[in-house]
Amino acid sequence: MKFTILPVTPYQQNCSLIWCEATGRAALIDPGGDIDRLLAAVERQGVTLEKLLLTHGHLDHVGAAGILSLRLGLPIEGPHREDDFLFDSLPQQSAMFGFPYTEPFQPSRWLSDGDRISLGNETLEVIHCPGHTPGHIVFFHRGQRLAFVGDVLFKGSIGRTDFPRGDYDSLIGSIRNKLWPLGDDVEFVPGHGLMSSFGAERRDNPFVGDNA
Numbered sequence: 001m002k003f004t005i006l007p008v009t010p011y012q013q014n015c016s017l018i019w020c021e022a023t024g025r026a027a028l029i030d031p032g033g034d035i036d037r038l039l040a041a042v043e044r045q046g047v048t049l050e051k052l053l054l055t056h057g058h059l060d061h062v063g064a065a066g067i068l069s070l071r072l073g074l075p076i077e078g079p080h081r082e083d084d085f086l087f088d089s090l091p092q093q094s095a096m097f098g099f100p101y102t103e104p105f106q107p108s109r110w111l112s113d114g115d116r117i118s119l120g121n122e123t124l125e126v127i128h129c130p131g132h133t134p135g136h137i138v139f140f141h142r143g144q145r146l147a148f149v150g151d152v153l154f155k156g157s158i159g160r161t162d163f164p165r166g167d168y169d170s171l172i173g174s175i176r177n178k179l180w181p182l183g184d185d186v187e188f189v190p191g192h193g194l195m196s197s198f199g200a201e202r203r204d205n206p207f208v209g210d211n212a
Contacts, residue, residue: 001122001144005189006041009033009099011060013192016148019047020120027119029053029139029148030061030191031068033099038064053117053124054078055150056136057086058163059093059102061191066090066105075108077117080128083135084110085165111137124148127178131171132159140182147188147198153179155196158207175208 003018009032017038019026026047031038042049049072052065056079069076086093090102111117113128117139127138132151136159139148151159153175161168179186184199202210 001119001141001146002045003146003189004041004045005195006034006038008037009060009063011097011192013060014189016189017041017045017047018119018122018148019045020122023120024048025050025120027051027053027117028068029189030055030150031064032060033063035064035067038068049074051117051119052076053139053148054107055138055148055152055191056133057083058133058151059090059097059099061150062087062090063094063099063102066103069105069108076105077109078107078111078126078139079133079137080112080130080135081110082130083133086133086135113137129171129174129178131161131167131169131174133163134165134167134170136174138179140186145183145186147179147182147186149179149188149190151191153188153201153205153208154190154192155194155201156205158205159191172208 006015013032016029024047026049090104094102111126115126117124124139129152186198
C-alpha cells in the first residue's frame with residue numbers, strides 16, 4: 001500500500017491519500033477540507049478514489065467528506081457509531097471553529113472494533129480507540145506495520161479530552177491496551193503533525209511513555 005499525507009485547512013490536519021499499488025484503488029482518510037487540493041493529489045497519483053474513511057467526527061477531520069461523497073458518489077466508512085452526535089452537530093462545530101457552514105451527514109457504514117476495510121488487494125483493520133471522542137477509531141495495516149491514528153496519539157503528545165464526551169482515562173487505556181500491543185515497530189500517521197512510531201512514543205512520550 002502506498003500513501004501520501006496532505007495537510008489541509010488552517011488547522012493543518014493530516015488527510016492521508018492511500019492506495020493499492022496493484023489496482024490503483026484509493027481512499028482518503030479524514031478529508032477535512034481543501035477539496036480541490038485533495039482531488040488534485042488523487043489525479044496526480046493517477047489512482048481511482050473509491051471511498052472516504054473517517055477516524056472520528058470532529059469537523060476538522062470530516063469537513064469535506066459530505067461534499068465529496070455527494071459530488072463523486074463515494075461511500076463514507078467510519079467512525080464508530082458512538083460519534084453519531086458529532087455528525088448531527090456539524091453546523092454548530094463550523095460556527096464554533098470558524099469553518100465554512102457544514103451540513104450534517106451520516107456515514108454510509110459505521111465501523112466497530114475488529115472490522116476490516118478492503119481497498120483493492122489491501123486490508124485495513126479497525127481498532128476502536130475511545131477517549132478523544134467516544135467513537136474514535138484507528139486504521140491499521142498489519143503487513144506494512146502502519147497505523148492511521150487520527151487524534152488519539154501524536155509525536156510527543158496525546159489527543160485532547162476536553163471536548164464533549166472526551167475521557168482522559170479511556171484515551172490512555174486505548175493507547176496502552178490497544179495500540180502498544182501492536183508492536184514498537186509500528187509507524188503511525190497522526191491527525192496533526194509529524195509521523196512517529198509506537199516504540200518512540202513508549203520511550204519518550206511524557207503522557208503515555210513507559211516511564212510516564
